[in-house]
Amino acid sequence: MKQEELIMKKRMLGLLLTAALVLGVTGCGNTTEKKTTEQAKGSSEELTTEAGETQTVRLGVWTGGIDHYLAVVGTEQGIFQKHGIDLETTEFASGINTIDAIVTGQLDIGMIADFAGVNRIGNTQDNFDSKIIGRYVTATSWGLYVNEDEVKDLSDLAGKGFGTIPGTITDYYAALTYEKAGIAADEQKLVNIDSTQAMLGVVDSGEVVAGWSSGASAKKLEEHGMKKFLTMDDLGISVDAYYVASKDILTEHEDLVEDFLAAIKETEEWITANPEEAAGIVENKIGIPKDQAAANIEASTLLLDFKQDSVDHLDGIKEWAVGAGMFEKDYDIKDFVDTTALGKLFPDAVEN
Structure with a gap:
């Protein structure tokens, strides 16, 4: 070769x-x-x-x-x-x-x-x-990426799709985000995904308006119109x-x-x-x-x-x-x- x-x-x-x-x-x-x-x-x-x-x-x-x-x-x-x-x-x-x-x-x-x-x-x-x-x-290095048309304040996440990979650290980050936003359990709407590609699909369809990401996956989310809204430092985590x-x-x-x-x-x-x-x-x-x-x-x-x-x-x-x-x-x-x-x-x- x-x-x-x-x-x-x-x-x-x-x-x-x-x-x-x-x-x-x-x-x-x-x-x-x-x-x-x-x-x-x-x-x-x-x-x-x-x-x-x-x-x-x-x-x-x-x-x-x-x-x-x-x-x-x-x-x-x-x-x-x-x-x-x-x-x-x-x-x-x-x-x-x-x-x-x-x-x-x-x-x-x-x-x-x-x-x-x-x-x-x-x-x-x-x-x-x-x-x-x-x-x-x-x-x-992680950040919370959101659809700015749908999320202008953390409280706007109530009742809207939040992408997460079940059983992973993203579940934990989502829980901390809801806690910071003061959103009750019955207003939390987690959408389970299994890959970056799946996340992009639900973002494009409007089913998901927020999700934690980093690196190359975060760049792809930005290419699909998502913007960084929250950092790990904002939550005091690493x-x-x-x-x-x-x-x-x-x-x-x-x-x-x-x-x-x-x-x-x-x-x-x-x-x-x-x-x-x-x-x-x-x-x-x-x-x-x-x-x-x-x-x-x-x-x-x-x-x-x-x-x-x-x-x-x-x-x-x-x-x-x-x-x-x-x-x-x-x-x-x-x-x-x-x-x-x-x-x-x-x-x-x-x-x-």
Whole structure:
């Protein structure tokens, strides 16, 4: 195949992946795996090598997500190698699928976003033995998009179609919007959709006059006449994502978890200092257009911590999920967190 055709296909894939990502954290979907190292390791027991050599960490990433950016940039810049890690990256169609792979022993570390994580833990809490080891990104890139002819004040949403993807973070954002607007339950009119294309259809038909979106999907809504009316900052919320580690690597190779987190921290600092160069690496390695990668980096605050604000953030989502009947039994989020490695490296990044 000619080189030009390869590049074009890669760019097209990047555009499709970017569009898919902005639907939000759904916590569902079929698993799509893609190995990005030459060989796979069978279990965490194979992590130990001779002194001075690198050790393999099997990392699962959400294809095209910020965690994917960190993996490819850190590898390209030699940061993981510097910290003694041979990073074996496997791509998945959604972050929640990385947790499934940890449970089945395919991965050592994966990622989970706030809403999907709260929901997964809530529905599997008696058997969920992986642990959150740190938050790596927070963002406020979502917005409420409305038909300005129909919505001039939040109260105008009463009795009018509000698009949402059922069982996802958009349900939560819709609930917070109604709460801010003071709209009673009998005046709330949620319209369930399952894709950006479906959202555009109900917007064009007039069935929906509002919905939360971001990135490429938000741009499409704007092309169909919708305007940003509310930001996440207006609601005092954010979308956060976390690294999750298997029980085996935490109990048997805590030093390797420390090495991984040290490499992530250094990679985040490099991306923050070199956003344009980082976006170029992402385009070359993943296929997401450089301008879109740069916009995603700009919309994200890279950090590595887990403090009380993270507990409060997850608790807020959990309380709503319990009330919405998404799972039956409440739980303490701290029971599913292990910041031992993070605290050893960066004491100020955890609660004392």
